[in-house]
Amino acid sequence: MGFERRLSLLAAAIAAAPLALAACTADQRPDGKSAGVRAAAPELALTPADRARDVPISAEVGTSVKGGRITDVRLTDEKGVQVRGEPREDASAWVPVTPLRPQRTYTAEVTATGDSGKTxxxxxxxxxxxxxxxxxxxxxxYFESNQTYGTAMPVTVAFDPPIPEAARADVQRRLFVRTNPPQPGTWSWVSDGSQAYYRAPDLWQPGTTISVRAALEGLPIGKDRIGDADRSATSKIGRQVSLEIDNATKQMAVLRDGKLIRKIPVSLGKPSTPTSSGKMVIMEKHQYATFDTRGDPNGGYVVDVEDAQRLTAGGEYIHGAPWSEGDQGNTNVSHGCTNVSAAAADWLMTVTQVGDLVTVKGTEVPLTEGNGWTAWNVDWDEFVKGSALPVPAGLRPAPAQAPHPGAVAGGSPAPVPSVGGR
Structure with a gap:
């Protein structure tokens, strides 16, 4: 993400152009020749205010410039030790790469340069x-360093307790994402404030590097709380793989780069414990896992499984289920999971990555918002509505079209909580 990069901008010298204007726009020398227009130095204001006290350790050096641009920032503590940082993309502030230390005195020296070269x-x-x-x-x-993720991997930050709506903009301003090659996106909040997701309008391009920083340590959140930590990670996006599961056919289509490479029979959740329909993301992969549902309303069992890939927070997985191989492809018998044969589950583990998109359709219940990483379960126009900050112009949804005369507003069934299963 470049958080280690120090801000060091060089001002470009701009030669003064000859003036061809009347004396009312230029100073006159004693010999009557024009001396040129007097260039004004840029105006520059900083925050925090000089001599401010009790400044949060999450502080940034705010910069407001008229008639120029920031060309140098130097922040030092009372011992003269320099603090590294980088500018925001909009140049509104300079952000230290690590939180400041409590009860320390810092001095920021900032230089702005105008087009004339004056500073x-x-x-x-x-x-x-x-x-x-x-x-x-x-x-x-939920984004670790030195990993290879699937093309649907959202950057996910979860909060406990959830972030109040009034505080979400302040938190979102401290969530930074950079992609290489650039693939701009935005953050969107789950309605209860328990999670924020970052994604682009389309799936990530294979080979993209994503760097993330959740710079929340010491950040005032609302009136009564602060952020707990400063976390960062950098990882890459791997090959494009997706799974499409159709309850009508009881088949899973495995696609690589959009091309079908295999079909696998499945058994989904029985009517009393249905599988969720929607767009999910593989969250975890386990060679061995134990499902213990003795505390769940529809559970009460303990079972060991192999080759388990988690899809929801509520406990829906794709996994090997040798006990239901006779039902796979024709009958739903699971507790909400997607059952496949032991051989197919073992093969899938070699093909998929955390962050791959999994689409399930045709079951009795829709995927509930926030039940797993549900960033792709809405279209882009709906996703951007969840941002607590203005979305850049190039990412905003198209203006809404007027409804066709006679159109009738529709609704959707209330979401049903998913059930962990086998």
Whole structure:
């Protein structure tokens, strides 16, 4: 993501162009020749304010410039040790690569350069707050370093307790994602504030590098809480693989780069414990797993399985189920999982990646928002509505079309919680 990159911008020298205007627009020398227009130095304002105290350790150096651009930032502590950082993409602030330390004094020296080459330098000195005794909001970044993920992998940050709606914009401003090659996206919040997802309008391009930073340590969240940690990770996107499961045919289609490479018979959830229909993402892969559902309303069993791939937080998996091989392809007998043969499950483990898209259709219940990584279970126009910050113009949905005369508003059934199963 380049968080280790130090901000070091060089101002370009711009030669003054000859003036061909009347004396009312230029100074005159004693010999009557034009001396040229007097160029104004850029105006520059900084935050935190000079001598500010009790500044959060999540502080950034805010920069507001008129008539120029930021060309140098230097932030040091009271011992003269320099703090590394980088600018926001919109140049509105300079962000330290790690949280500041409590009860330390920092000085920021910022230089702006105008088109004429004239510069303005401003300084601000501030002191950070003492270590906070406020309770923390725990954040979990479901994106690890040095991994290869599938093309549907959303960057997911989960929060406990959930983030109140009024605080989501402040939190979202501290969630950074960079992709190489660039593939812009946006964040979107689950309605209860328990998760935020980041994705692009389309699946990631294979080979893309994604760098993430959830810079939340010490961030004031609402009136009573602070963020718990600063987390970052960088990983790559691998080959394009997707699974399509159709309840009508009881078949799973395995596609690589959009081409069918195999069909596998399946047995899905029986009517009392149906499998969810929707677009899911493989969350985990386990060679061996134990399902213990003794605390679930429709559970009460313990079973060991092999080659298990998790699809939902509620406990729906794809896994080997030798006991139901006679039903696979014709009858649903599971507790919500997708049963495949032992041989097929073993083969799938060699083909799939965490982050691959899995689409299930034709079952009795829809996938519930937030039951797993559900970023792809809505279209892009709906996804961007969940952002707590304005979405860049190039990513905004197209204007809504007026409904055709006589169109009738429809509805959808209430979501039903999924059930862990086998």
């Amino acid at each position: 303005t330098t401003r300084r601000t000195t501030f002191t950070t707050t003492a270590a906070s005794a406020k309770p923390e909001i725990t954040s979990n970044l």
